[in-house]
Amino acid sequence: MKRKNILSRMSYAALGLITHPQDPREFIQVFNPLSSSHYTRGVVTEVHHETPDSATITFTAGEGWASHKAGQWARIGVSVNGRRLWRPYSISAAEDTAPSVTVKARGRVSEALVYGTKPGDILYLERPAGQFLLEISPTALLFLTAGSGITPVMSMLRTLMPRRPDHDVVLIHSSANQESTIFHDEILELADQFPGFKPRFHFTKSLGRLTLREAGQLAALHPDILERTIYACGPDEFVGDIEAAVQEADGNIVVERFDTRLLPSDYSGPGTLVINNGTEITVPENQSILEASENAGTELPHGCRSGVCRSCLVMMSDGAVKNMRTGEMIDEPGMIQSCISRPSPHAILEL
Ligand code: FES
Numbered sequence: 001m002k003r004k005n006i007l008s009r010m011s012y013a014a015l016g017l018i019t020h021p022q023d024p025r026e027f028i029q030v031f032n033p034l035s036s037s038h039y040t041r042g043v044v045t046e047v048h049h050e051t052p053d054s055a056t057i058t059f060t061a062g063e064g065w066a067s068h069k070a071g072q073w074a075r076i077g078v079s080v081n082g083r084r085l086w087r088p089y090s091i092s093a094a095e096d097t098a099p100s101v102t103v104k105a106r107g108r109v110s111e112a113l114v115y116g117t118k119p120g121d122i123l124y125l126e127r128p129a130g131q132f133l134l135e136i137s138p139t140a141l142l143f144l145t146a147g148s149g150i151t152p153v154m155s156m157l158r159t160l161m162p163r164r165p166d167h168d169v170v171l172i173h174s175s176a177n178q179e180s181t182i183f184h185d186e187i188l189e190l191a192d193q194f195p196g197f198k199p200r201f202h203f204t205k206s207l208g209r210l211t212l213r214e215a216g217q218l219a220a221l222h223p224d225i226l227e228r229t230i231y232a233c234g235p236d237e238f239v240g241d242i243e244a245a246v247q248e249a250d251g252n253i254v255v256e257r258f259d260t261r262l263l264p265s266d267y268s269g270p271g272t273l274v275i276n277n278g279t280e281i282t283v284p285e286n287q288s289i290l291e292a293s294e295n296a297g298t299e300l301p302h303g304c305r306s307g308v309c310r311s312c313l314v315m316m317s318d319g320a321v322k323n324m325r326t327g328e329m330i331d332e333p334g335m336i337q338s339c340i341s342r343p344s345p346h347a348i349l350e351l
Pocket residue numbers: 302303304305306307308309310311312313337338339340
């Protein structure tokens with residue numbers, strides 16, 4: 001055993017010599033770009049522009065990825081100006097097909113994906129997650145979506161309709177106008193193909209905002225709306241209103257809040273901290289950014305170490321942190337207290 005360890009150390013060192021200054025693992029990745037000791041990687045196979053400011057990125061995922069279920073999302077990391085930035089995206093592909101995400105160009109990661117990605121590029125990936133899942137059993141469904149909230153629902157429709165054409169599915173989708181509606185033509189094609197699927201668009205530029213705050217407004221929208229299982233996905237306020245109205249009427253609803261989904265408040269696994277000098281630090285569960293940085297040999301300013309004096313304030317330029325005392329999530333760039341914050345799950349500091 002000891003001999004085997006020595007030999008493996010020697011071969012590792014030899015590999016290090018010929019690849020210097022790269023990590024030998026990076027050398028291996030030259031031959032297999034999907035191999036990584038730290039992250040699951042993906043290779044972009046197709047970039048399809050849906051609207052002028054959105055695109056569907058299809059990729060092949062390497063070891064560590066798990067097949068997605070319709071309605072789930074995954075975090076994707078890309079390199080922007082030499083830094084790896086992460087964002088979660090709904091998966092738009094049907095189950096059991098090559099994974100894809102459909103991205104609207106808002107924010108640095110999304111802009112990089114929409115305008116700067118081409119086939120052959122490498123993506124960093126985390127496994128699909130999320131509980132906005134399709135129940136196959138009820139056959140009368142209603143999807144209420146707004147804006148990019150259509151993305152996980154598209155995965156559901158692409159999965160469900162070919163499998164169960166007998167389903168009675170209504171989609172009411174709200175967006176600014178036809179030109180900005182992702183999947184507009186495909187939705188109409190699905191309706192042609194499957195008579196049980198009845199889509200309806202609500203364009204706010206001509207019709208005004210779709211407001212569904214009361215059970216009566218829901219009932220006016222579609223005659224048997226409350227007899228259906230309702231799936232709602234979109235901005236927080238849109239989904240919150242629908243949820244309250246459906247609950248008031250004792251209806252059945254599954255929701256995905258498009259904004260807060262980005263903030264997994266129950267996230268407790270290890271986090272990743274990136275410092276602007278390129279240092280990347282894994283922050284174990286229950287450790288603060290301050291502690292993890294010190295353990296990794298990076299000194300940060302500090303005083304009381306207990307959240308009182310605020311001498312540990314540091315600038316977070318991207319990502320999100322969770323306040324370990326209050327549970328508050330912070331996902332806007334700004335000063336954070338490193339002694340009581342942890343990445344959730346990724347944060348970038350400017351020191
Ligand atoms: S070190 Fe005092 S508040 Fe963080």
